[in-house]
Amino acid sequence: MTKINKAAIIGGGVIGAGWAARLLLNGIDVAISDPDPEAERKVEAVMKNARRAYDGMTDKRPKEGKLSFARSIAEAVEKADLIQESVPERLDIKHKVLAEIDKHAKTDALVGSSTSGIKPTDMQTAMKNPGRLIVAHPFNPVYLLPLVEIVGGEQTDAATIVRAKALYASIGMKPVVIRKEIEAFVGDRLLEAAWREALWLVKDGITTVEELDDIMRYSFGLRWAQMGMFQVYRIAGGEAGMRHFMAQFGPCLKWPWTKLMDVPEFNDELVDLIARQSDEQAGDYSIRELERIRDDNLVAIMQALSKTEHKHGKGWGAGALHRDYVEALEKRAGKDK
Ligand SMILES: NC(=O)c1ccc[n+]([C@@H]2O[C@H](COP(=O)([O-])OP(=O)(O)OC[C@H]3O[C@@H](n4cnc5c(N)ncnc54)[C@H](O)[C@@H]3O)[C@@H](O)[C@H]2O)c1
Incomplete structure (x- = not known):
């Protein structure tokens, strides 16, 4: 089955609300289970921003799915094809919740965990039917960023991975299957390395939070969004490409350019320093305002990348996928009328 008729979201915080928004905007009914009495209000706020972002992508969208809040995990997962x-x-919380999902979900439901770094093998111990569990690690905002890292554990059925790829692709995502199960997978392993370095640089007074973000967003951040790391470095090697790049910069790996594995002490002083500078950087923008600016920028970048032309056609990377996604939404909108 490659169609999701109903989805259940267990935990409706930042990420759960983002999943709910993507699914609802694809016309899929969603039931959320979350003990936080504020969950409904927070999910609605995210939905409002998500609708606004999709309005910027197309004015023809499928009829929105129905959102409901369940009183229990058992109620939420009833009849759900995908449980996130x-x-x-x-x-400990993952174990408790996964055991409950496992007890009440349909036997053929796909169970995806949004965990940022826990190995699926370590979560499967709580389940009687672990073959249907995968990690499906998304990126915030889930309703706009297409990547989902798919990670199987020791007990995951091979068919589950195949099905997960199809189901997440059906809601406009780019599933990438991680070949070996490791903590933090690939995206967060890279981000953690950059985050550690950034904390050192601010702690040592070499840069402020704002200057560091400028260094990123006026330079390699723009490059990464369109070609990633390796293809960008291939070009940086000049006409000799990757081999020249590696010959030139390989030896730097032994120079003191990085502190990498060394972690700054995580204490109140460090938190205060980063939080204070982050407040200064944000000025009078609220988090919801920053979310809307981020969303507009992300849609604009993907739209721009959907238009660039090259010898194999039109659209590049996330832009080509974005164009296909918008076309698919518009096609389904026609059917809903
Ligand atoms: N924030 C990110 O950028 C990000 C990105 C990718 C993945 N993730 C992962 O997604 C997961 C959720 O992170 P988040 O940032 O949304 O956290 P969050 O704190 O915003 O949301 C978690 C939600 O779960 C709810 N909850 C707690 N116990 C529950 C229970 N027993 N049953 C149902 N709901 C329960 C809480 O009330 C809260 O609303 C984590 O595993 C995290 O690592 C986060």
Whole structure:
């Protein structure tokens, strides 16, 4: 089955609300289970921004799915084809929630965990039917960023991975299957390395939070969005390409250019320093305003990347996928009328 008729979101925080928005905007009914009495209000706020972002992509969208809030996990997962666990990043909570999902979900339901770094093998121990669990790690905002890292555990059925790829692709995502199960997978492993360095640079007074973001967004951030790391470096090697690049910069790996594995002490002083500078950087923008600016920028970048022409056609990377996604939404909108 490659169609999701109903989805359940367990944990409706930042990520759960983002999943709910993507699914609802694809016309899929969603039931959310979250003990936080504020969850409904927070999900609505995210939905409002998500609708606004999709309005910027197309004025023809499928009829929105129906959103409901369930009183229990059992009620939420009833009849759900896809269940997306998005509760806090603690193994004990994941175990408790996955055991409950496992007990009540349809036997053929796909269970995806949004965990940022816990290995699926370590979560499967809580389940009687672990073959249907995968990690499906998204990026915030889930309703706009297409990547989802798919990670199988020791007990995941091979067919589950195949099905997960099809289901997440059906809602406009780019599933990438991680070949070996490791903590933090690939995206967060890269981000953690950059985050550690950034904390050092601010702690050591070499840069402020704002200057560091400028260094990123006026330079390699723009390059990464369209070609990633390796293809950008291939070009940086000049006509000799990657081999020249590696010959030139390979030896730097032994120079003191990086502190990498060394972690700054995580204490109140560090948190205060970063939080204070982050407040200064944000000025009078609220988080919801920043979200809207981020969303407009992301849509604009993907739209721009959908238009660039090259010898194999039109659209590049996330832009080509974005164009296909918008076309698919518009096609389904026609059918809904
Ligand atoms: N924030 C990110 O950028 C990001 C990105 C990718 C993945 N993730 C992962 O997604 C998951 C959720 O993260 P988040 O940032 O949305 O956290 P969050 O704190 O915003 O949301 C977690 C939600 O789970 C709810 N919850 C707690 N216990 C529950 C239970 N027993 N049953 C149902 N709901 C419960 C909380 O009330 C809260 O609303 C984590 O595993 C995290 O690592 C986060």
